[in-house]
Amino acid sequence: MQITKDVDDAFGNGTLADFEPIFKYIPTNAIRQIKKVTNTWLRFIQSKIDDHRINIQEGSVSDAVHDALKFQAELKCKDQADELTDVHVRQIIADIFGGGIDTTTQTMIWCLAYSVSHPDVQAKVHKEIDDVIGKDCLLLLSDKAKLPYCEAVILEVMRIRIISALSLPHETTENTSIGGYNIPKGTQIWTNLWNLHMDEEYWKEPEKFCPERFLDDEGNVQKRQESYLPFSAGRRMCIGEVLARNSMFLIFTCLFQQFTLSPIKGKGKPSLGPIFKNLVTRCIPYEVVAKERISGQTDSQA
Incomplete structure (x- = not known):
């Protein structure tokens, strides 16, 4: 660490x-x-x-x-x-840990910050988990389809506070053009993913935290939307997308199955203003209180 x-x-x-x-x-x-x-x-x-x-x-x-x-x-x-070769093995393992730990951790930190700052959202998460899984059963990856609201919360966090605001730089291998602009060979390209996620043409009130935007009329998770690229796109998109999505789902749901998170008295809610460091959208450090959710008790009793 x-x-x-x-x-x-x-x-x-x-x-x-x-x-x-x-x-x-x-x-x-x-x-x-x-x-x-x-x-x-x-x-x-x-x-x-x-x-x-x-x-x-x-x-x-x-x-x-x-x-x-x-x-x-x-x-x-x-x-x-x-x-x-041995170098290949070392670099593969270094990439897995270097590229997967910090990004997933920061996403979960944002998930907790938004859940604490929006207690109504956290209450819906608790209710869905309680109604479908309960407080005592072990959560499994196979439960993902049964918990659409939980998944929607994670999806919305990855939209509103995308971890890689700018995708990693790429370089054109030949002369090309896009959107009427000529791009010479050897040009370094940065994709502004933050702008895609905050584009009012695709997102109503993009600065508003609203997990429901990822649910259809029947309450199911919608298919991937056109302007939603938290893992970038194309042949060089993040190869760890499936692993990251599954890991975050299990961590998020298991945590809220067992705990209710709230601000520390006198300190207020976590700041939701982003800071950018090393190409990562980070949350200002914060502290919260975690209360165990005991079976048979409501959150107000826990």
Whole structure:
């Protein structure tokens, strides 16, 4: 967690090289710090992979690292070792953790902030979970279709506070055009996803938090809307979309199945104003009170 924070701080401060590539060759303090924390991060990942290489021989329970190592071993047996080298394995694991932990965490932080700031929404979440699942049954991924309002809340959070306001930069591989604009080969492209999610042409009162906008007249989750791209789009969209959606659904529903969240007395509700750091839309740190929801009691009694 500390390494992740250090990496985030180093990259989040930005450098001149972000705007003028030639400056990456000048060893400024920012560049040196980025290289230092990146090397620390990769050494940490490599140490975990090395541990897994030892444990995999002992038949331990498989996880993402074990799966990658097993696949690598299979390729070596087929004389295809170059297709998945040790560097590939390290970078795959680094991408999974680097690209998945912070974004999912920040989305859940926003979910809690909006739920605390809109107690009527939280009450509807509690009611749907209680009516369909109950307070004592284990929530499963297969319950997702049965809890459309819970899913709608998560979808609306990802719209109104999209984690990647600007998608990662891409570069054109040939001369092209879009919307009447000529774009030469080698042009760096940034997609303004925030603007898509706040476009009044597609969203009524886009600044208003309204999970119902993702539900149809029968209360079911609507199909993906045209101007909704929390995971970007195209062949380079986020490959972790399914994993992220499933993880957030389970975390969100399990949490509100067991707890009622409210502001700390005297401190007020969490701020919903975004701050932008390291290409991530972050929430100002806040504290809330979590009260256990006991079976047989209403939220007012808990």
